[in-house]
Amino acid sequence: MGGLAAGAVAPVAHDYALWEKRVDALMMLLSHRDRQLLTVDELRRNIESLGAEAYDTMTYYERWIHAITQTLIQRGVITVDELGRKIEDVRAREAHRG
């Protein structure tokens, strides 16, 4: 990334949403030496694997939750099947809340 042409740096910041803070918390808890269920190196590799276009299509924390989940699958901590079922379960609950 260093040295590529780019535009002006707009010195903006935003207040993090709760879900973003929870993504960060997940990363901290999972990488903690008491659990060591993933490393930031695996997360970085998985983010790099998303490709450059991910910067345009996904937000920072969307990329991170994608990488965290990918790493947990790679490590065998969760299975694709249980992830898929749980996501649908979460979305169904949300739909019922209206």
Added chain:
Amino acid sequence: MGEAIVPRFRTGDAVTVREAYPIGHVRTPYYIRGKRGVIERHCGAFANPEELAYARPGLPAQPLYRVQFLQRDVWPDYAGQPADVVEVEIYQHWLQPEASRDEPRPSR
């Protein structure tokens, strides 16, 4: 796992960053590959992130260095001042010794 890797370089040594472009997770930025710099300090030894990225232990630990580069040596069109530098942390296995005289000393 292998014995500990002996640090090869000391502060002030001139080094060149190896040119190689593998796939996988690499913490040596493109912009300094092939460039010459000077060891600013030895940072200690750390597990190799290229291996950690695949959930492998990355041992034996690799010596890590902060390497100082003159910006004008890195960017052909560098528009700042001649003394400006960039300092980058680079693992030993990406560094080659550069035999030299009259090398610029790391600025302090």
Added chain:
Amino acid sequence: MSHDPHDENEHEHPHDHAEAHPHVHRSPPRPDLDDTLTYYRAMEVAVRELLIAKGLFTADDVRRQVENMDGRNAGRGAKIVARAWLDPSYKARALADGSAAAEEIGLDVGPLKLVVVENTSNVHNVIVCTLCSCYPRMLLGLPPDWYKSRNYRSRVVREPRAVLYEFGTAIPDDVQIRVHDSTADMRYLVLPTRPEGTDNMSEGELEALVTRDSMIGVTFATGP
């Protein structure tokens, strides 16, 4: 695909290079976005619930961790700076071993190694992580969006003077700029120069002058 305003903010402020920006613009707090569940927010909930069900941590652990990060802001890093301004031997220790100096005043910097770099009349330091967005979060809290942006990460290493100028920071020609790219296990904190006219200030008053951006190196500490 994403309508997240924090992404749009990187593009929606046309930037006049000649205009000084002495302060970071904070975008207004966004309306609560947790009420509509996008795919990735559902993934966060799902993963968290799966891991709690597996007993890997508790909901309380998550809550505590969020609060822990909420409590971290640049004030922690400012304590190191103010102490270094007041105590030359502490400053020397901080420059030799930042992690030890932080712990000396009760600040935990986590597993990574802190390197403190000093601004002087001859040298100005600025920090970046071109590869991702590594940042001394244990001392400064979560990084601002601009630090993580492609624009900052690609340009500050190549044209630091121009980028600093966009932040309203002009570095004289006879001052060397050192850009530190935290590519591996070090984390960096800039020790800004102590502003003029602060000789009689207490440590607490000095801490208040030390902004997050001055410890990244894109601005100076605030004057009294």
